[in-house]
Amino acid sequence: MVDADRDRRFMGAALAIGRRNLGQTWPNPAVGAVIVRDTPSGPLVVGRGWTAEGGRPHGEPLALAEAGELARGATCYVTLEPCSHHGRTRPCADALVAAGVARVVSAVEDPDPRVSGNGHARLAAAGIAVTTGVCAKAARRDHAGHFTRVLKGRPHVQLKLATSADGMIGRAGAPGFAITGETVRGRVHLMRAEADAIMIGIGTALADDPMLTCRLAGLERRSPIRVVVDGAARLPLDSALVESIGEAPLWLVVDARAPADRRAALEEAGATLVEVPRDATGRSDLVAALRAIAGEGITRLMVEGGATLARALLDGGLVDEAMVFSAPVTIGAGGLPAFATAGPEAIEASGRYVLAAAGRIGTDEYRHWWVKDWE
Ligand code: AOF
């Protein structure tokens, strides 16, 4: 196998294990590291590590610990530039040097100003052979939360939409009306598990009374933080969201419209209030809301509805990724249109997105869009 093929193959393995803790490492990125030694019978993986829940330890020291002495002279494949700053632990670059690693293959430079090229430079200065940019596009997408938070001061926004054949996302007076099938439901819960937080508008909260937790067997602990844009603090105390606060935190984005007694009651029930200004239309300022949420450490935000919030985020150029499921059903009279004024074709028509993947999940089709910035 030529070296470039081999590098891509092991970086693929590092990317796959790095994704294991997506949604669990905020405010840090979910990084994967694989340590590979040459043996007479071919390359052998001697250590694997991925960023731990809560963001520490980082991936590299965990992989080095597993490799032990076998790391000496080996190659480390890592999905993000090893850090060079002194946090609570020593920099990963220094740990790689101390372990005697001969070569480091890294996917992409870390945009964090504390690192940003210094990690690679530190390795090279210690005589380690450094190759960068292997599988960079895949790594940028996996670390889109980290990149967007560091570079834009807001979380990466992933919009999830499920529409009927006639472009509806629900039926008036039918709360929680399921458009897509059971297999898509599983995929959506997996997307929830890989998000740091999940956001909906108060209209959807009132109409559907959703819980927004991940209810896949074994992944219940991976429920994201639930965020409701609820400017006037209207969420009822007996809503499923408030009643399930013990399972996953609930944050409410409120503005000056929110009455003091409602704020106090919701806080008393365990919700966290995030106060933002109102925008020109009198609604909660979404840019400010995203900035505040990123300030709390959220890097990956999934948005599950409804049409008003989806439209506002799309119009604001704030959607980075969109997963659109379409079901072969027709809603007809009483249907709620996907974007209040337009269908998911608005994503395609905007010209801002590329189709990253499309296919079928169970009875439904999906189209997965990514903003062009990540090309
Ligand atoms: C790595 N490997 O697995 C991760 C990295 O607050 P600290 O000290 O944990 O540092 C957080 C920063 O470290 C974060 O902003 C990002 O730049 C980097 N994350 N780096 O070498 C890892 N998760």
Ligand code: ZN
């Ligand atoms: Zn590190």
